[in-house]
Amino acid sequence: MGNVLTDEKIPNNVNLSGDKRLQRALEEWQPHFIDWWKQMGPLGWQERDIYLRTAVSVETDGWAHFDHVKMPDYRWGIFLEPKKEGRTHGFGDFYGQPVWDEVPGEFRNLMKRLIVTQGDTEPASVEQQRDLGATAPSLYDLRNLFQVNVEEGRHLWAMVYLLHTYFGRDGREEAEELLARRSGDADKPRILGAFNEPTSHWLSFYMFTMFTDRDGKYQLSALAESGFDPLARTCRFMLTEEAHHMFVGESGVQRVLKRSCELMKETDGDPRSAGGIDLATVQKYANLWFTLSLDLFGGEVSSNAADAFAAGIKGRYKEDRYDEHKLVGSHFAMDVLEGGKVVHKDVPMRNALNEVLRTEYIKDCQRGVDRWNKTIKDEGIDFEIKLPSHKFHRQIGMWAGSYFTPAGEQLDAATYAARRGEWLPSEADEVYIKSLMKPVYERGKMANWVAPPLRGINGLPEDFEYVRL
């Protein structure tokens, strides 16, 4: 009673009003989602008007609508890229055969696990970021935080749509579980490690959106190749929104670096003395979030990755770029750990696919870091941010349990423990960064530790009232 989901309330291109079964399932789930949002979403800002982008169609021009809206009234919609008639499997054992519109029984569990794992990251990040509104460096940043949050909420809707539509009762149960797990909770944690780490200040938020949302881009891209067509089409549309999240991260860190350089010049090289962040500390947070994000790609040699590729469920990043799409008999040359030593070796390609995707991801991160370094150089400062080795500080996969420097040299546990503070944020760094986090809610004003953005949102000036107080 009372909760009728119309196309007006839930913008969609899945014929929601004509699909009674989906409508009933979502009408049951939606109030639980809103309860979760009010309990675990942005703390203290639910009744404010925020200048937000809402997805309203899948047209390239005008897919989004911008307006002030209270977050609980945000119109979380369901959008899939339009179906391409005659699409065929682009990789794996079913290469060249027509794609599936339903889930084949034999791959049901594998598919469900991938969708649930992806879906779990979406509400997790909202939970991780829920306190950040209290310390926003500007209204511009505050609005960007909430934009990312509501879109992660919409990504959850996207995955729940798939669970409700294609997985029957198990799907509905999984959709409830997605609202029951909690980031960082000892008893009911989120599924993946990086999504249980606290994002306790804005430097970590920028690093998270730079590195962890970029993992999202690569996972979604691999699923966007899927031979299960509704999954592919859902993920393609999600990627449209993901670009903004990575922009928030990359430009956020860039602004921190710019300000740090300015303060270095004003203070003879000690930005902390003027309430800024020194470049060495920015490097440590990059080391931390980059390596936590590397873990999200899974084990270096993985039979799960091989199975998902064989089944046509999860492909490579931009599968089109490759000539060969079955990967039987081919190999990938990569570093592996054998008897405690690093050796370079050929691994059967299907088993190496997590590493293949991780390698593409690292290249993409490097392009962003190059842009950061250009900012530092333009400021006339001699310093470069460096991405650490993929072997450094790993908790998942074959490098976990061994110790490496950021440069990739192996070392013993005791030396690593003694030097850890040079490479990763210490307790003292964390305390210092948190001490800088004082909110700035005046229009057009910016906290001292970060430079203003180059331009405002949606062509608006920087001093626009992005959040109404």
Ligand SMILES: [Fe+2]
């Ligand atoms: Fe997302």
Ligand SMILES: [Fe+2]
């Ligand atoms: Fe995202």
